Amino acid sequence: MDLLSSVVASLAWPLAIVAVAWMFKDPITTLMDKIRKASFGGVSVEISGKLDDAEKIVQEEAPEQSAASDANNDERKEALQYPPDYVVINEWRSIEIMLRKIAQSRGMTGRAQSRMTIRDLMKMDLIKPTTVALMDDLAAIRNRVAHGEAEVSQADALRFLDLASIVKADLSKHLSPFENE
Known part of the structure; x- marks a missing residue:
């Protein structure tokens, strides 16, 4: 059980970031198009x-x-x-x-x-x-x-x-x- 909770805890922030990026993918894509370097x-x-x-x-x-x-x-x-x-x-x-x-x-x-x-x-x-x-x-x-x-x-x-x-x-x-x- 400790192993499972440890894995979930360590993946929580990366998954949250991926979820937010997915939700805002269109504005992020627009912004990335404007960045050349x-x-x-x-x-x-x-x-x-x-x-x-x-x-x-x-x-x-x-x-x-x-x-x-x-x-x-x-x-x-x-x-x-x-x-x-x-x-x-x-x-x-x-x-x-x-x-x-x-x-x-x-x-x-x-x-x-x-x-x-x-x-x-x-x-x-x-x-x-x-x-x-x-x-x-x-x-x-x-x-x-x-x-x-x-x-x-x-x-x-x-x-x-x-x-x-x-x-x-x-x-x-x-x-x-x-x-x-």
């Missing part, structure tokens, strides 16, 4: 959710823009030759360069932080609030990648590239043809 030992943040948020901003602003504004094929092919984290960091760097050029052309010198420059350019009605929101999401992703808090898949790097191309297209409207190079 899990780590236990170190801290790891996945960026795909933030990319989803950024893509929603683009779709709400101009649905046709999200489909038509994919980075050109040559740019995408070139990006595939580099590590995904390099693509993310390099694309954000090109956005920062454009921001600096716009700020300098408007007499805004000495701005060290792109976040402050972005806000100032928005106040001047040079950047739309939706573009600012998109840049905020892209900057957050870039920061996670740059600080080793997230791993980037090749697909996510291409998504980042496409979103960065939308931002750069919007910013290029405020640069002269010579500054755009």
